[in-house]
Amino acid sequence: MIPVQGYTGARVGVLGLGRSGLSAARALKEGGAVPVCWDDNDAARAKAEAEGFETAKLTGATLKDLALLITSPGIPHLYPTPNPVIKEALQMGVPVDNDISLFFRSFATSEWDNLDVTPRVVAVTGSNGKSTTSALIHHVLEHTGRATQLAGNIGRGVLDIDPAIDGEVVVLELSSYQTDLARALTPDIAVFTNLSPDHLDRHHGMGGYFAAKRRLFSEGGPERAIIGVDEDEGLYLAGQMAEGPQDDRVIRVSVERKLTDFGWTVFAKKGFLSEYRKGRQIGSIDLRAIKGLPGSHNHQNACCAYAVCRTLGLAPRVIEAGFASYPGLPHRSQIVAEAGGVTYVNDSKATNVDSAVKALGAFKKIRWICGGLEKEGGVSALSDAASEVLKAYVIGREASGFAMQLAGVETEVCTSMEVAVARAMEDAGEGETVLLAPAAASFDQYDSFEKRGDHFADLVKAGLG
Incomplete structure (x- = not known):
């Protein structure tokens, strides 16, 4: 742990008690500060309280008494609209910062x-x-x-x-x-x-x-x-x-x-x-x-x-x-299996169009599993990058709409990962690649891109026996 320097005895607010928030609270306490923690989620607050941290709604006199407010990265501080706690802190003149800044202030000793x-x-x-x-x-x-x-x-x-x-x-x-x-x-x-x-x-x-x-x-x-x-x-x-x-x-x-x-x-x-x-x-x-x-x-x-x-x-x-000797990262052009001359690649981290375009450019003769929660701007630009795509197997709740944007690409609306993997494995021949590169977020069907990629890998391994 890197104890936070410069706040000994000071009360420091911690807004958001996920991984970075709890980590910041622990490091602040280790450095002698007094963390005052808040999260709208009851379970997150209970976890902090179980570690002995003070929890209090960060508003009014509680907020005004803080030397600093540390906020988790997922909480908006300006756009699309500031979180109310952060806005109130700024109105009071309480400095707002994050754990990255605390690290750079405290790493050297x-x-x-x-x-x-x-x-x-x-x-x-x-x-x-x-x-x-x-x-x-x-x-x-x-x-x-x-x-x-x-x-x-x-x-x-x-x-x-x-x-x-x-x-x-x-x-x-x-x-x-x-x-x-x-x-x-x-x-x-x-x-x-x-x-x-x-x-x-x-x-x-x-x-x-x-x-x-x-x-x-x-x-x-x-x-x-x-x-x-x-x-x-x-x-x-x-x-x-x-x-x-x-x-x-x-x-x-x-x-x-x-x-x-x-x-x-x-x-x-x-x-x-x-x-x-x-x-x-x-x-x-x-x-x-x-x-x-x-x-x-x-x-x-x-x-x-x-x-x-x-x-x-x-x-x-x-x-x-x-x-x-670099093995690659999970979910990033990760080869999960090779069988019968077919390579199976998990690039579930390709959550936007640009990253999917890059994945499509890395392989030949592609059976492409794509789709999910579209990001701003649509996915029509993918058509120009799909010259090596033999067929697209589209998943997601809006799979039909996604498929319609892939002009010039043979598509099959599968909706679920189970159907997409099964159909791609049936169709794939020697020298081909079954590639998961969704070009979309996972949250319509999965909690994270990691869970989406793991599901793909598990289905491939199960299909290969």
Whole structure:
């Protein structure tokens, strides 16, 4: 645990008692603060009370008495409308913050003066690929024997990790919900993978969404910024961070074009990763045979992870060996079975159109299971990416409407995962891939994308006997 510094004896409100909220309460208490907790859910409050925490409705005099209000990332603080507790706190002048900020304020301690190598923090954000990028960095570091912890939006909560040891690297995956509110953001290395439409209601459009991601760089002032420049927003961000094209504090990343005219770049073309510095190639990796990193979207993740590891001083061949043993993350282009010449892939994390497009581009001869709770903007753009789709098997409560948007794609309305998997397995032949890449949220039929992916995997394994 990372004890929170700076609030000894102070009353600090904690709004929302899920994973991050309870973690923050524990870390505040460990640091000498007095947490005052609230959640509208009776069971969540009961759990906090069972741990000895004070619970009280955060309003009026109780709220005014707080030195700080910590809120969970899922609670809106501005758009689409502010949570009433947060709005009242702001009206009273009570600072509002989150656990990510508490981590950055509290991670470094006076004990670091006795360490030979200062610990470092790598923070990864973006629309797609941030989980894989974070996990891949962590895996490569583990492969080399370097002390490392993985936390944030993946792995453990940021305040649940252990105090740093000599030379340790903490890798954080941070969502826009987490970066948007944090008052302190000070990573040593910051990564921006890409940007595509997502969470637009929460951020009041693409501009607000990008602004939330950009705060990791503009507020944090990282020593090195690793930025995907295949979208206009990344291109702009790299331009804002660099003093000129040869400024190697910014590492530009691409999977769409060669980048040879800058101080430091990493790009991938046709499955080959290349590292250039000041116009000269100094490293390369053939990514095509790495089963845990299929497709150009994973090649972008590999480029970002490679750039981080090079910044941390690892040699290209060492990084390549770490990549080769990377098993991939569950629900992200995860191969769950191979039988009869058919490959079964679980990409349930493809919850938006852009991530599904990337999944469709990673495989050939696809039997595609898709559908679910549509996000803003519809799914018609998927048709242009479906050249390798032999047939789509559509699930979800609105499966018929989803299927109608897939112009030019043979579809079968299955509604349930059971029917979709059974029909795809019946139809699939040698050399084909049965791919779950929903391009939609799971909440019409499942509690989470993880449960959706697990259901798919269980049905495949049961069908194969």
